[in-house]
Amino acid sequence: MFACIVTLAATTATFGEEAKTPPPSPPASDKPIIIREEAIETKVGEKRRIPTDRKILDVTATRPEVADAFLSTDQELILNANSPGVAKVVVQLDNGSTIAFEVRVYVADPEEFMKKLKSEIGGIQGINIEVVKGKILVEGRVLYLKDMDAIERAVDDNPSIINLTSLSSRNAHILSREIQRELRESGIYGAKVEVRNNRVTLVGTLASEILVKKAEHIASTYTPTFDSLLKVGPASKENQPKSN
Numbered sequence: 001m002f003a004c005i006v007t008l009a010a011t012t013a014t015f016g017e018e019a020k021t022p023p024p025s026p027p028a029s030d031k032p033i034i035i036r037e038e039a040i041e042t043k044v045g046e047k048r049r050i051p052t053d054r055k056i057l058d059v060t061a062t063r064p065e066v067a068d069a070f071l072s073t074d075q076e077l078i079l080n081a082n083s084p085g086v087a088k089v090v091v092q093l094d095n096g097s098t099i100a101f102e103v104r105v106y107v108a109d110p111e112e113f114m115k116k117l118k119s120e121i122g123g124i125q126g127i128n129i130e131v132v133k134g135k136i137l138v139e140g141r142v143l144y145l146k147d148m149d150a151i152e153r154a155v156d157d158n159p160s161i162i163n164l165t166s167l168s169s170r171n172a173h174i175l176s177r178e179i180q181r182e183l184r185e186s187g188i189y190g191a192k193v194e195v196r197n198n199r200v201t202l203v204g205t206l207a208s209e210i211l212v213k214k215a216e217h218i219a220s221t222y223t224p225t226f227d228s229l230l231k232v233g234p235a236s237k238e239n240q241p242k243s244n
Contacts, residue, residue: 068082074076086159106159110136135162137161
């Protein structure tokens with residue numbers, strides 16, 4: 001009798017309501033990957049020992065010309081600072097976790113590096129280069145776009161240099177008008193070109209990410225030192241081309 005009751009109950013449950021297949025339980029997984037980020041500041045020519053609490057499986061340097069690393073033991077690596085700049089060293093451990101070191105490499109002698117920098121860009125009209133509290137300060141109003149490009153190349157991402165140079169107001173406005181003209185000729189009406197703090201700045205709303213990229217590419221052909229505040233969204237009526 002007991003067996004019949006159980007069978008009937010099971011049959012009722014099957015036909016009385018639509019059978020639902022329970023979602024499969026997630027497979028058992030190992031410990032979640034933990035990504036830890038750490039910042040390291042060092043100077044050109046320095047070596048630094050970095051111990052870990054687990055066995056190191058792999059080490060990757062994104063910019064070995066700036067900083068690279070190699071294993072000294074299976075739980076320690078040696079970091080070499082090769083040239084000024086910012087790099088990342090990624091370390092994978094045997095427990096599945098990853099440590100990403102952001103390495104900022106400063107110049108060893110700011111005074112000597114300032115002399116080198118002056119030999120490269122010191123002849124550009126309107127700029128001043130000096131050492132202030134251990135940092136190399138480059139400041140001034142630059143007359144020509146080609147000179148701004150030369151400064152950007154010399155400074156690069158060197159954390160020892162503070163670049164406060166800007167294009168002269170008059171030339172920045174001339175440049176912005178040329179970029180605006182080409183945007184219009186390319187059919188991009190939602191982007192406006194303004195000058196903010198003597199920097200060319202793209203503002204406005206465009207219909208797609210493709211148009212944003214196109215507008216930024218046009219600006220980059222005139223100057224690498226522009227700011228983009230463009231957004232993706234519906235274009236306003238005032239930014240639509242006028243029909244004849």
